[in-house]
Amino acid sequence: AQSVTQPDIHITVSEGASLELRCNYSYGATPYLFWYVQSPGQGLQLLLKYFSGDTLVQGIKGFEAEFKRSQSSFNLRKPSVHWSDAAEYFCAVGPYGGSQGNLIFGKGTKLSVKP
Amino acid sequence: EAGVAQSPRYKIIEKRQSVAFWCNPISGHATLYWYQQILGQGPKLLIQFQNNGVVDDSQLPKDRFSAERLKGVDSTLKIQPAKLEDSAVYLCASSFGTGGYEQYFGPGTRLTVT
Numbered sequence: 001a002q003s004v005t006q007p008d009i010h011i012t013v014s015e016g017a018s019l020e021l022r023c024n025y026s027y028g029a030t031p032y033l034f035w036y037v038q039s040p041g042q043g044l045q046l047l048l049k050y051f052s053g054d055t056l057v058q059g060i061k062g063f064e065a066e067f068k069r070s071q072s073s074f075n076l077r078k079p080s081v082h083w084s085d086a087a088e089y090f091c092a093v094g095p096y097g098g099s100q101g102n103l104i105f106g107k108g109t110k111l112s113v114k115p
Numbered sequence: 116e117a118g119v120a121q122s123p124r125y126k127i128i129e130k131r132q133s134v135a136f137w138c139n140p141i142s143g144h145a146t147l148y149w150y151q152q153i154l155g156q157g158p159k160l161l162i163q164f165q166n167n168g169v170v171d172d173s174q175l176p177k178d179r180f181s182a183e184r185l186k187g188v189d190s191t192l193k194i195q196p197a198k199l200e201d202s203a204v205y206l207c208a209s210s211f212g213t214g215g216y217e218q219y220f221g222p223g224t225r226l227t228v229t
Contacts, residue, residue, distance in 0.1 A: 036220075041222070041223050042222055042223075043119070043206060043208075043220035044158070044206070044208075045220070046217055046219075047220075054217045059212075090157050090158075092157070095213075096174055098137040099180065102148060102160040102163050102171060103160070103218065105157025105158050105159070106157050107155065107156050107157050108155075108156070108157050112206070
């Protein structure tokens with residue numbers, strides 16, 4: 001079955017500290033992988049996506065993610081967290097090609113930032 | 116470029132009542148999605164349209180939910196009658212195409228069923 005697992009429900013980091021949010025997926029075919037961020041009362045904003053090629057992907061707001069096929073993981077990282085990064089982060093997987101484009105989302109990781 | 120518009124932003128209804136949500140996608144986007152996001156969970160696809168045709172509605176509770184996308188632009192999602200478990204945020208998203216095109220999300224409609 002297709003699924004996305006984000007093992008950490010809530011993470012708290014200090015401002016300026018590094019961040020890594022974990023994501024593991026189960027997918028029967030070659031997937032597209034995405035990280036979205038959702039601020040309270042807002043829709044989802046795409047941070048970055050991986051289709052193929054270089055397994056280290058750069059996104060907006062200083063985020064990056066690394067695709068590791070052998071571990072079925074797509075972890076999100078940021079070297080130095082800012083208070084404005086406090087939000088909920090969702091990992092998602094989607095089909096490679098075809099007519100269906102729906103995304104399967106993880107349950108999300110809520111990030112709190114300490115001053 | 117204007118983003119995905121949704122209305123209303125908030126709605127409170129009693130169980131067994133009906134409700135409708137409206138979505139206007141980004142101009143030129145052929146694909147439109149409705150997702151349901153229950154508190155504490157990630158969004159779950161309810162229905163996907165390609166132009167005005169349905170591509171995937173396998174997770175839409177068809178006994179109470181319906182959706183349409185007339186003329187391949189705007190879309191409405193309706194619930195009739197609503198149940199307590201329908202309390203959620205309903206997100207509309209659109210994309211230029213399928214197969215990996217970025218999905219752009221609207222701000223969502225928060226539905227509370229009492």
